[in-house]
Each structure stands twice: as structure tokens, then as C-alpha cells.
Amino acid sequence: MSERCWVVVPAAGVGRRMASAVPKQYLPLNGRPVIEHTLNVFLEHPRIDGVCVALSEDDGWWETIGCRNHPRLLRAPGGAERCHSVLHGLERLASQAEDRDWVLVHDAARPCLRREDLDLLLDELQDDSVGGLLGVPVHDTVKRVVAGNQVEATVPREGLWRAYTPQMFRFTLLKKALSDALIEGALVTDDASAMELAGFRPRMVEGHADNIKITRPEDLPLAAFYLRIISGVGE
Template sequence: MSDRFWAVVPAAGVGKRMASAVPKQYLPLLGRPLIEQTLSRLLTHPKISGVFVALSEEDGWWSSTSFADDPRVVRVRGGEERCHSVLNVLQAMGKQAAEADWVLVHDAARPCVHREDLDNLMDQLGDDPVGGLLGVPLHDTVKSVETGERVVTTIPREPLWRAFTPQMFRLGMLRQALSDALEGGKLVTDDASAMELAGFQPRMVEGRSDNIKVTCPEDLALAAFFLERQSSANE
């Protein structure tokens, strides 16, 4: 089996919840566009052979980033939804990557992913027949709420995890799983869901809780805090 690793970054969305005229992946974060912070984490890992980025055809910001002309980064046409973008990338990777190569699909809006998490994901899943994803066990009490904002029941939290990225699977297996899901009308929100629909059980690998996803405006300040704290710890 192959031990090569590639990163896939879907970044064709507009981030409507940020209420910004600029897609959230290009908003400034510690002096750089958010997507640059994310890509730098992936490109500095010695085992990652290259990064494929899915971008909208109308994207007018990518060309001004520092990675636009980087030979390690390949731009691919994005799709209507995240799952379409990832599938487009996987279909475009055939000339450079083998079916058994590992792909790490990572959200462009997760700039705080730590080297330690990438190492653990590769090490723990390297011999896994399915693959898996980063996540953390859920520690909060979870309520099921229906109309009128009334609590219906409390859901046991013991088996529940928050799903993060990267999510790591073999190229050929993930491409087939995503293709089958879309053909069946399932707009899966993450790659593990496609693998689950295909009958597989992805493995959860516990990661760091500071691997946050920037979704709302206040998340930018939190991401900056985590990045600065990580940088200080490495000095």
C-alpha cells in the first residue's frame, strides 16, 4: 500500500455567516489571509507531497496570495457544495496521485491545525483499512429541542464526538464513496459521512481542541489567539 500523503482544501465557499463582502478564507488573520495560514500548516509538513485547492471560478482573491504560484499547490475548479469541490479535486488528482495514496481533506477555515495532530493522524491511520478523522469527545450536555424551544430530552454524550479535519482516506476509496453519495442524492457535509454511507466505519483520532473552524466574525479573534499561543510555545 502507498505511504504518500496529499492534502485537499475545499475553498470555493463564500462564508455567508461572516457577513463580509470578502469570502472568509481571504479575511486577514495576523497579517495574512486566513487561507495562507491554513496552507502553511499543510505545506510545512514533510510528508505532504502537495496540496490541491478547490476554488470558485469567480474567485478574484486567490491570485494575490503568496501560494498562488507555488508549484506545490494545484488549483482545481470548485463545485456548488463542499462535497462537489472535494470530488472535483479527487478526480483531477489522477495524473499525480495513485489510487492507494492517502488524501487529507482539510477545511480552509481551520488555520490552527497543529503539527502534532497531523503526525498523529498519519501515524495512527497509516495501516488502517478504512482511514479516519480528527475529532474531540463531546464534553457538554446535549439537549434535543423542538418547537417552542422546549427541551424534549437529554442525549447521552458518552458516544458523541465533534468531527474536525483533516479527514484522511485512500484516494480511490474516498472518490468512489463521494461519487456514490452524490449519485444517490446525498449532499454529505464531510468526507467521513460519505465513507459511512458506503458501509465503512472511519476511525476517530483524538486531536487538539484549538483546531477550531472560523465560521463567525468572533472566531477570527479566537483563531488569532490560538495561533499566537502556538507560536509562543514553539519558540
């Protein structure tokens, strides 16, 4: 790839659904905090030029992270919502990144990203003019419910995918798309949504379903299991 690759990791959330006094990205996972697993996937990859993590101003846990002083790791202020944190990360990288460089945005609480999936995303999108994201097709039956959790309809699953991260886009295109979305009052929950609002059609790249996001307490032991499988421990 002739263009450089940067990573933004929004990590200012508190993870209320985890019901924990510690933000979910700092919970212990196989001997290290969740976010350390996440960051090391990128910091150890030869095709990644730099990683910017967006942190809350009152973050009291960052200083416990072993890779916090890595020479390719930058810090940006977090925002009220995920989209604000991502934009702050992009602004922090703006002095180093070129217009057509790639930026990959990845959830701090998604520590099970496989190296092979990251390689696949980089390879599949390297010549794309816009970019895309990792995901998996929906295999379950999907229901739409109304008040009272009563089923209103079964939603056809053909063409439906679960959107994962990283989501990888041209630097300036994503920065403008996020800025425009916020100006319009759209608090997009992922970066592909901002690109869609800007009129682009991101590509889906199929990865592994074990690239889970830790959201609820039961996700933590599942992530620990997946990490052991991915690393070959216990096979």
C-alpha cells in the same frame, strides 16, 4: 509511510454566516489571509506530496495569496457544495495519485491545525485500510430541541465526538464514496459521512480543541489567539 499523501482543500464557499463582503477564507488573520495559514501547514510538511485547492470560478482574492505559486500547490474548480469541490479536487489529483495513496481533506477556514495533530493523524492511520479523522469527545451537555427552541431531551454524550478535519482516507475509496453519495442525492457535509454511507467505519483520532473552524465573526479573534499560543507568541 510507503503510500504518498495528498491534500484537498475545498475553498469555494462564501461564508454567509460571517456577514462579510470578503469570503471568510480570505479574511486577515495575524497578518495573512486565513487560507494562507491553512495551506502552509501542509505545504511546509515533508510528508505531504501535493495540495489541491478547489476555488470558485469568480474568485477574485486568490491572486493575493503569497503561496499561490508554490510548486506543490494545484488548483481545481470549486463546486456548488463542499462535497462537489472535494470531488473536483480528487479528480484533479487522479493523474498523480495511486489507489492506496492517502488523501487528507481539510477545511480552508480551519487555520489552527497543529503540526503535532497532523503528525498524529498520519502516524495513527498509516496502516489502516480505510482511514479516519481528527476530532474531540463531546464534554458539554447536549440538548435536542424542537420548534421554538424548546428542549425535548438531553442526549447522552457517551460515544459522541465533534468531527474536525483533516479527514484522511484511501484515495480511490474516498473518490468512489463521494461519487456514489452524490449519485444517491446525498449532499454529505463531511467526507467521513460519505465513507459511512459506503459501509465503512472511519477511526476517530483525538486532536486539540483549538483546531476551530471560522464560521462566525467571533471566531476570527479566537483563531488569532489560538495561533499565537500555538506558535509560542505571548507565552
